Amino acid sequence: MTQLATEPAVRAAQPAPARRRRPHHRSAYLFIAPVGLGLLSLYLYPAISTFVLSFAEWGPFGGHTFTGLANYVNVFRLDAFWTALGNTLLYMVIGLLTLPAAILFAVLLNREGLRGVSVYRALYFIPFITLPVASGMVWKWLYNGDFGLVNQFLGIFGIPGTYWVSNPDTALFAIGVVQVWSQIGYYLIIFIAGIKAIPKEYAEAAEIDGASAFQRFWRITLPLLSPSIFFCTVINVIATLQIFDLVYVMSATATVNPAFGASQSIVQLFYEKAFVEADKGTATALAFLLMLLIGALTFVQFRLQRRWVNYV
Incomplete structure (x- = not known):
């Protein structure tokens, strides 16, 4: 029962x-x-179609003919491709400087007793939400070699100015400064949130043990902030490898700006091939190679992150 x-x-x-x-x-x-x-x-369909069409030659009125690896061979034979690739990697390196600057400002804005923190956050974040075209036009005026405020400020200290975006030696770095300035607010907000998520007991215990402010930052804040740093690094690399707006607005075209080639990015070269020269076969090959570059660097970052976690 x-x-x-x-x-x-x-x-x-x-x-x-x-x-x-x-x-x-x-x-x-x-x-x-x-x-x-x-x-x-x-996302998926455009990526697959780009890969398929990169092996074809496009006609002026539609239609395409299979050409095998001819488009990729043409890309690797272009001197402009290697120049644009080097410029893009330099933009990536300059863009990574945004992260330590954002971490520094995040630590300073997280100090207890600091007044007007919300105002500072808004001021840092405004450049990020401003359209890149508007930012590029304003900075292009500031960089003007005849009446720009940058040259006028340097003139106060007796430093001679230059035509920043027209000089091949300074054009890329001038655009890189604008890139850092416009992106720092986004990463600042992420790092502030990451620092606030760290329990205060860790820093208080270290302070009782006699650790200095730098030691507390280096031994506690920075290691515990590594997930946020990893996320921002991946996002920053992907974004800077696709830089186009600022470069296009500030460098104009080759017929106007003699420093055009010195600051050209891969995406800008893609635009020139696809919409100016109507060479869509070479353009699709460029787009797919850029996608491979982004995927490879992202894979390396994930591998390095695993080693960093094991080391910590």
């Missing part, structure tokens, strides 16, 4: 059959369908 009485209870405790849970799975698929369709139509 006892065994018979417990059988209904055992059956009630058992999970429902899989076929009863299928309606819930269908509703979940319906909820993720819009996002899934967006990813397929806006």
Whole structure:
């Protein structure tokens, strides 16, 4: 009798059959369908079509002819490609300088008793939400070699100015400064949130043990901030490798700016090939090579992050 009485209870405790849970799975698929369709139509399909069409020659009125690796051979034979690749990697290196600057400002803004923190955060964040075209136009005026404020400021100290975005020796670095200035507010907000998530007990215990402010930052804040640093590094590398707006606005064209080639990025070269020269085959090959470069660097970053976590 006892065994018979417990059988209904055992059956009630058992999970429902899989076929009863299928309606819930269908509703979940319906909820993720819009996002899934967006990813397929806006990301996956363009990537696959770009890869396929990079092996073809496009006609002026549509249609394409399969040409094998001819487009990739043309890309590697272009001197402009190697120049643009070097410039893009330099933009990436300059862009990474945004992170230590953002960490420094985040630590300073997290000091206790500091007044007007919200105002400082807003001032740092405003350049990020400003359109790159607007920022580029303003900075192009500031860099003007005849009446720009940068040269006027340097003239106060007797330092001769130059035509910053027209000089091949300074054009890339001048654009890089604007890039850092416009992005620092975004990473600042992330680092401030990361620092606030660190328990204060760690720093207080280290202070009691006699650790200086720099030691507390180096031994406690920085290691515990590594997830935020890793995220910002990946985002920063991907963004700087695709830089286009600032370069296009501030460097104009080759017929106007003699420093055009010294500051040209891969995306700008893609634009020139696709929409100015109508060489869409070479342009698609450039786009796919850039995607491979971004994927390879992201993979390296993830591998280095694993080693960093094991080391810490």
